[in-house]
Amino acid sequence: MKPRRGGGAHEFPGPARESRWRRLVRYLPPLPNLVFSLPSVLYPAVRTLRFPLIGLFVGLVLMTAPVMARADAYEEVNQKLHAGRYAEAQTQAERYLQGKPRDPQMRYLLGLVQRASDKPDAALETFLRLTTEYPELPEPHNALASLYASRGDYEQARLSLERAIRARPDYATALENLGDLQLHLAQQAYCQALKGKARNEKLRARVQALGMTCP
Template sequence: MRRSLFVLLSALFVAVGTATSLPVSAASDMENLARTLHDSQFSEHVERLLKSNNAAQALELADIGIARNARNVQLRFMRTVALDALGRREEAATGLNALIREYPEIPDPYNNLAVIEAGFGNLEHAAELLRKALAINPEFALAQKNLGDVYLALAIENYERSAAVLTRNAELQSRLKTLKRITKEGV
């Protein structure tokens, strides 16, 4: 009798323990979507998610796609865009640097890394990266625009430093004021 009571209590404990344990996690929406996609379809879906401001889902789907095909450069690039959109700029910069090392002939990673570097205050490095992007593709309009923005920020930085010393230089003060107004207005 003692043995069967022990077996019964053990069985009851196992049954109760199983009933109260955490359920196996269900697949996420992105995992379910990934099951339906061919490797060649990941990029278009990630891009769609990025355009609709769903960076977290875009990152998740990009990670799944990269796990299936680590050589997908476009997907790796879009992953850095998602990271940046999520405010994870250091991770995005690391990914962009890896892409630049592996594929130095692609201008887009230079451009995106330059934007991140400019945000960190590294304007000279940002300008260097943009010049590299433009050396690869001189018609890269976004890199041209970004280089103009960096040069404008560098000009403001230099004018501010000199304005602190040349306090009576009306022309300098006027230029600085104009540049600051332009950057605020987005002209």
């Protein structure tokens, strides 16, 4: 039976379509056999394909190994820092930096160790160099600000915090520290104003409302 034409497409009647499908199925090999019915000439290519894949895997492992080693070194120094083992942390950080002297993460950790172990001058130098070489990193600017603030150099602390925020506008730690610094400076200004001869009850009420106290 010839196919009927309609709508520009060939449509087969039911019995003809069924017999055609059955004939097609007879020529399809079972699905599991498809894997093993490759010509034998392709077997060497399939076998050799495994070796580039293994080489790629080994290459990826070798590439990620240094990254993992660095992460382990950072974690070890950080753990010793938080455990109060400052001498060990500093020794390990300095030994690491002998091989990678420009590593900003380890240099930052070294600065934190120096600050925690009561070596503010060394920490200040470490953070200053970091902010000069890596101005795009906000954390060293913030750490530098804390050192300036501890010395009473609030202007330099403010500038460092503003640099940290410019480097990362959503850096919450620097934003909070800048707010605290501004409150401290405001308290100093208010208290200085209250020392004047003229009594300023409005200013005194404002100071009390802000929870500030003047000596």
